[in-house]
Amino acid sequence: MLNPQLDRRGELLHLLTTEGLPRRHVERLLDAAAAFAADDAPAVADADLPLFLSLPAGDAGLRQDFEAAAVRLGLRSVALETNGPGADAGVDRGHGVGAGDICAASALSPAAVAAGLPAGILALRHPASGAAVSAAAACAPGLRILNAGDGAHADPLPALARVQAMLQARQDLTNLAVALVGDIRHSAVARSLIHAMTTLGVPEVRAAAPRTLLPDGLPQLGVRACATLHECLAEADVVIALPLRAERMSGALLPSAREYAAAYGLTPARLAAARPDVLLLPAAALTPGIEVDGDVAAGLGEIEAGLARSEGHLRLAALSVLAGVAA
Amino acid sequence: MRLHIANGRLIDPAHDRDGLQDLFIADGRVAAVGQAPDGFQADRRIDAAGLAVLPGLVDLSARVLRQDAGAAAEPRLSAAELRAALAGGVTTLTLPPDADAPLDAPAQVEALLREAPPGHGRVLPLGALTVALRGETLAEMGLLAQAGCLAFSQGESGIVDTRVLWGAMRYAAGQGLALWLRPQDPWLAQGAVVAAGAYADRLGLEGLPPQAEALALQTIFELQRATGARVHLSRLSTARGLELLRAARREGLPVSADVSANSLHLTDVDIGYFNTDFHLRPPLRGQRDRDAIQAALREGLVDALCSDHAVVDDAGKSVPFPQSQPGATGLELLLSLALKWARDSRLPLPQALARVTSGPAAVLRGLSPALAGLGQLGVGAPADLCLVDLEAEWLVTPGALQSHSRHTPFAGMMLPGRVRATLVSGRPAWETPV
Numbered sequence A: 001m002l003n004p005q006l007d008r009r010g011e012l013l014h015l016l017t018t019e020g021l022p023r024r025h026v027e028r029l030l031d032a033a034a035a036f037a038a039d040d041a042p043a044v045a046d047a048d049l050p051l052f053l054s055l056p057a058g059d060a061g062l063r064q065d066f067e068a069a070a071v072r073l074g075l076r077s078v079a080l081e082t083n084g085p086g087a088d089a090g091v092d093r094g095h096g097v098g099a100g101d102i103c104a105a106s107a108l109s110p111a112a113v114a115a116g117l118p119a120g121i122l123a124l125r126h127p128a129s130g131a132a133v134s135a136a137a138a139c140a141p142g143l144r145i146l147n148a149g150d151g152a153h154a155d156p157l158p159a160l161a162r163v164q165a166m167l168q169a170r171q172d173l174t175n176l177a178v179a180l181v182g183d184i185r186h187s188a189v190a191r192s193l194i195h196a197m198t199t200l201g202v203p204e205v206r207a208a209a210p211r212t213l214l215p216d217g218l219p220q221l222g223v224r225a226c227a228t229l230h231e232c233l234a235e236a237d238v239v240i241a242l243p244l245r246a247e248r249m250s251g252a253l254l255p256s257a258r259e260y261a262a263a264y265g266l267t268p269a270r271l272a273a274a275r276p277d278v279l280l281l282p283a284a285a286l287t288p289g290i291e292v293d294g295d296v297a298a299g300l301g302e303i304e305a306g307l308a309r310s311e312g313h314l315r316l317a318a319l320s321v322l323a324g325v326a327a
Numbered sequence B: 001m002r003l004h005i006a007n008g009r010l011i012d013p014a015h016d017r018d019g020l021q022d023l024f025i026a027d028g029r030v031a032a033v034g035q036a037p038d039g040f041q042a043d044r045r046i047d048a049a050g051l052a053v054l055p056g057l058v059d060l061s062a063r064v065l066r067q068d069a070g071a072a073a074e075p076r077l078s079a080a081e082l083r084a085a086l087a088g089g090v091t092t093l094t095l096p097p098d099a100d101a102p103l104d105a106p107a108q109v110e111a112l113l114r115e116a117p118p119g120h121g122r123v124l125p126l127g128a129l130t131v132a133l134r135g136e137t138l139a140e141m142g143l144l145a146q147a148g149c150l151a152f153s154q155g156e157s158g159i160v161d162t163r164v165l166w167g168a169m170r171y172a173a174g175q176g177l178a179l180w181l182r183p184q185d186p187w188l189a190q191g192a193v194v195a196a197g198a199y200a201d202r203l204g205l206e207g208l209p210p211q212a213e214a215l216a217l218q219t220i221f222e223l224q225r226a227t228g229a230r231v232h233l234s235r236l237s238t239a240r241g242l243e244l245l246r247a248a249r250r251e252g253l254p255v256s257a258d259v260s261a262n263s264l265h266l267t268d269v270d271i272g273y274f275n276t277d278f279h280l281r282p283p284l285r286g287q288r289d290r291d292a293i294q295a296a297l298r299e300g301l302v303d304a305l306c307s308d309h310a311v312v313d314d315a316g317k318s319v320p321f322p323q324s325q326p327g328a329t330g331l332e333l334l335l336s337l338a339l340k341w342a343r344d345s346r347l348p349l350p351q352a353l354a355r356v357t358s359g360p361a362a363v364l365r366g367l368s369p370a371l372a373g374l375g376q377l378g379v380g381a382p383a384d385l386c387l388v389d390l391e392a393e394w395l396v397t398p399g400a401l402q403s404h405s406r407h408t409p410f411a412g413m414m415l416p417g418r419v420r421a422t423l424v425s426g427r428p429a430w431e432t433p434v
Helices: A023-037 A060-073 A110-115 A131-138 A156-170 A188-199 A229-233 A257-264 A294-298 A301-326 B079-087 B106-114 B141-147 B162-175 B198-203 B211-227 B239-251 B261-265 B287-299 B334-345 B349-354 B358-367
Strands: A050-054 A076-079 A120-126 A143-150 A177-181 A204-208 A238-241 A279-282 B003-006 B009-012 B017-020 B023-026 B029-033 B044-047 B052-055 B057-059 B090-095 B122-125 B178-181 B230-233 B255-260 B304-306 B385-395 B414-424 B427-431
Touching: A023 A156, A023 A188, A023 A301, A050 A060, A060 A076, A060 A301, A110 A120, A110 A131, A120 A131, A120 A301, A131 A143, A143 A301, A156 A188, A156 A238, A156 A279, A156 A301, A177 A188, A177 A229, A188 A204, A204 A229, A279 A301, B009 B349, B017 B349, B057 B334, B057 B358, B079 B090, B079 B414, B079 B427, B090 B358, B090 B414, B106 B122, B106 B141, B141 B162, B162 B178, B162 B211, B162 B230, B211 B230, B211 B239, B230 B358, B239 B255, B239 B287, B255 B261, B255 B287, B255 B358, B261 B287, B261 B304, B261 B334, B287 B334, B304 B334, B304 B358, B334 B349, B334 B385, B334 B414
Parallel strands: A050 A076, A050 A120, A120 A143, A177 A204, A177 A238, A238 A279, B003 B044, B009 B052, B057 B090, B090 B122, B178 B230, B230 B255, B255 B304
Antiparallel strands: B003 B023, B009 B017, B023 B029, B052 B385, B385 B414, B414 B427
């Protein structure tokens, strides 16, 4: 079965997921992003190439990020009115949604949107897992799909930004122990991060969360589920804090955000189990007092700003790579 | 019309027949096997040399309705889907109710059967167990049975309220009627689109745990013990569910069961990259479950293999997987999928074909003695049969199917066996264009 984001020669057609993405493509994206960070990257040759944006109407920040990237690269951004408020309700930055939460989505399916577009790039964010894959399957040969998050399936750019942060802090990923703490079940970023880390040779990925938020299939993803938070954090080099969206969850998954905070909230005392120079990375915006306590949250500002910058550079990198093949 | 079907390889699992034997048909029934009856003069002689002569297939789950535009339009049998049945050698099928056509009104059922297109196979509707399949109020089972309903079903809807299920079973048992249930706990099924497991977790899709089937079965069996109701279980899909069925049968509960041809051949990893043609109900499960299904079908713990035919249009499949409509076309694939199973598992043909002929026919006979004689070619049986080229291989090309539904997980696959002609009550009903 061909990976739908690669052509027959293994070149990148779309960026849908980090799963099955060959190492050379991951590294090419990371290197290109580093070049943009150093302001050392060219604009795209074909200045009139359109960048279609199919993004939740409520996510103005993400839209602006893509529009700014288009300006930087000389692409022509075209907003598509596809995702209505129903779809909007199911999407957070950095956090996917389960299929059960999907209500009325867009008037047109992602496949129908993609099928109607000419050559260019379509940046797509959608509450249904697999939306970007269905768009890629339906689109004309000249259109490239950039998955900006599909349900709980994949969200490659924020995931690669976390990988970039690890590389900047530790250089060598092949001797790291990484701890994921929180809601992996509903997280597209977590899935994409796990696949990217596996591809780049991170030898130990562990996870801790209430059992209801840990998928049973973690071992098949190369992740060890820990019985306790302490076990997960012990001697960890990197800790990824996943956001909790308790208000979205059925009462069968979690009693309350407060109880989650009591058992899994990251505090300086709990983080002391990790290595002294532990790198704490939020997978998305966190709520002080829930995923992290106030003291930990106070120290995250610079890291969050760095991750946002890095994600912006990766956006430029991904768009320029896709524009290169699309041109 | 008197027919002489000559030189064919007659395979009749019900009578343990597999050999070159002629078949003689008069007045829509089998008049003789092997030797012509005294004075038999055929109106037509069909040379079946090189072909197998099989009883018409009996499919225990095929949705063959069309819903015309307009909210008030009554559901009707679809000529295209009935043609698909005949093209697949299926001469008898049971029609489950669904949300669009709940089959909860006797007049609706009568109209449906009255207006069936001429020359089609036998359609046995399953009536609604509850009004509009809402699981709240019992449907008029007695009147529906008089109108032609074979048994009573919730379709895919399930029953949330156990009191209603209990009442339905007591009521049906008292009337001598049977239930036809797809065992699945409705709460655990909420939002689930694939089988729970590593693959669902990888794709970020909500999974249906196997406990959903096991819990529903435990409830059904416990209520059967209390009420004595007869139940047919539709499309079991888990190894655990089959274990429970085995215990229930050993205990002597009045229960029969079928499995879907999709579950017999495929597993969840076949979904690949969110291929919506593989969005099915029940969902495709793991290798262990598939192995258990094959074993249960082989040994006869499960009575029948069904097509689980459903008409799903392009719009229903061209949306992201969680939002796509479950189901696949299957009537034209059932025979080939049974033959493929026989070939892959090195089963004797009569044993495999029994699961699409005499096995399901026995389920129907158990529900209605008037249906005796289906799924076999003994003397006196209705002459429902198909002529099949067992050596032919064909490429599943959705656009070339008779069904209006172009979606099947077997698209692009080479399958063995091709129906050449189908007869219903001794009348030629289908001939495959050469």
